[in-house]
Amino acid sequence: NLLLLVTGGLDRLIRTWNPYVPGKPTGTLKGHSAPIFYLCISSEDNRIFSVSTDNMVKVGSFMLGYDPYTLITAHPKASLICGEMTACLYSSSVRALYVATDSISQLCLKTRPPPQGHLVMSHREPVLCCGYSEELHQVVSCSEQSVVKVWDCDTGTQVFEFGNAHGFSAISCLTFDSKGRRLITGGRDGSLKAWNFNNGQCLKIFREDGESHKVCDCAYLTVNRKSYVMSVGWDRRIHVYPVSVFLSGHKDDILCMALCPPTLLATGSHDGEVLVWNMVSGHLQCHILTPSPPDSSVVSSFTEKSRQMTAHSNLGFFFQSRLKRQITKMALSKQENWLYVADEVGYISVFEIDAYALVPDQQQTAPKGKKVFSLPTLNLPPGLLLTSSVDCTVRLWSIHGEFIGTFGQADRWSIHTPSSWQHPTAPHEVLIDPLSMPASLPLKTFHSPLSCSEGKTDCLP
Incomplete structure (x- = not known):
């Protein structure tokens, strides 16, 4: 019914054809950086599935094309696809793509249902990062569709918004300059951009020549009265702007960074390595090999005045047997005595790090089943916690777990x-899911010295 043919080959291009007009393709789709290995058309979803020899999977609409209209790009590392590609198969019944390498991977195509009318949404799409400007007393949130929104922290109302900040690429991280008046965003297009976020004016673009790599984290640093913007990502380098130099030392993709003013920088990579750099000399100060399994990646890190803390996906380094879920973000209280840990399920656990971060004090939740991506606390007014999530919300809490509200309500x-x-009224998702509520402590057990012939114990209030 579609009257459409799709071809791909060694030139890394996907061409669409009208079978009745074979002389010229009706469209040419770009996006892959390796020869095309597998193609499939899903007519029920109006989607094209394509897999290249570098294990990159792209899902696009044949009505729009791929670049810049790619709907989904599944990076092999993020999708746990490793080894040489041998076969692929798309199953329309379960709406999943099966990829065979050293093992068989199942990539399910899940479309999000439209937001329900009774739910408050800060964005129309997942929120990947948020931050707080202490100077302007405003919260900034960035979404998967490259939309930037500015909020009044005092009231939760929207002040300003602008879109297409990184074109059609998602904004993966943000930071502020030392004065909190300029916003720096990092995108999946491989660029960093500096903004006047009160009028949406782009002040400068930082980008390396050559192939673009996803920016995973960024930071702003002042050393010897000179200011630098830094980024880390999938190209395994630490880029330092505006001098356009980079530090190299990691053997795998760098996922996060943390500053320890005035001179130290810590970076964590997918293979679990943590490197500490001297930003004055540019030399490697320390190399930390963590006692973790080889498949453990550093996903979030922070620095204190006296020590550095790092979280791993299997939590083997600091939170052994305490949490069973992958950590997505960590943040410190201003007094540096409480550690807030967000995980992929949506829980925020609170640890007293004066006791070596081994005993969780309490547990409060963002909506269950929604990955928490950002968790700033350091620059916020005392007693506040800011969260953003893939459930399209940005929320404000007290550090004791009291729900203040959702930005945009x-x-x-x-x-x-x-x-x-809003406290004690919890978010709607928490109210309807009892598993999201904090676990209550068990009552004390009393052992009676008495017994009876039936072996039964009774009690009266």
Whole structure:
């Protein structure tokens, strides 16, 4: 019914054809960087599935094409596809693509249902990062569709927004300059951009020549009265701008970084390595090999005045047997005595790191089943915690787990007036899912010295 043919080959291009007009392709789709290995058309979803020899999987609409209209790009590392590609198969019944390498991987195509009318959404798409400008007292959130929104932290109302910040690429990270008046965003297009985020003006673009790699984290640093913007990502380098130099030392993709002013920088990579750099000399200061399995990657890190903490996907380094879920973000309280750990399920666990980060104090939740991507606390007013998630929300909490509100809700709040907070009313997703509620402590067990012939114990209030 579609009257469409799709071909791909060694030139890395995908061509669409009208079978009745074979002389010229109707369209040419770009996006792959290796020869095309497998192609499939899913007519029920109007999708094209393509797999290249570098194990990269792309899902696009044949009505629009791929670049820049790619709907999904499944990176092999993120999708746990490793080894030489041998076979692929798309199953329309389960809407999944099976990829055979050293093992068989199943990539399911899941489309998000439209937001329900009773749910408050800060964005129309997943929120990947958020931050707080102490100077302007504003919260900035960035989404998967490259939309930047600015919020008033005092009331939760939207101040400004602008789109297409990185074209059609998602914004994966953000930071502010030392004064908190300029926003720096990093995108999956491999670029960093500096913004006046109160009017949407792009002030400068930082990008290396050559192939673009996803930016995973960025930071702003001042050394010897000179300011630098830095980024890390899938090209395994630490880029330092505006002098356009880079530090090289990791053997795998760099996923996160943390500053320890005035001179130290720590970076963590997919293979579990942590490197500490001297930013004045540019030399490697320390190399930490963590006692973790080889498939453990560093996904979040932070620095204290006296020590460095790093979280791994299997939690073998600091939180052994305490949590069973992958960590997505960590943040410190201003007093550096509490550690807030967000995981892929949506829980935020609180650890007292004065006790070596081994005993969780309490557990509060963002919506269950929604990965928490950003968790800033350091620059926020005292007693506040800011979260963003793939459920399209940006929320404000007290550090004791009290829910203040969702940015964009109809009712304004005042952070100085607890009676205006949503607490004790929890977010709707938490209310309807009992597994999302904090676990209660068990009652104390009493052992009676008495017994009876039936072997039965009774009690009265």
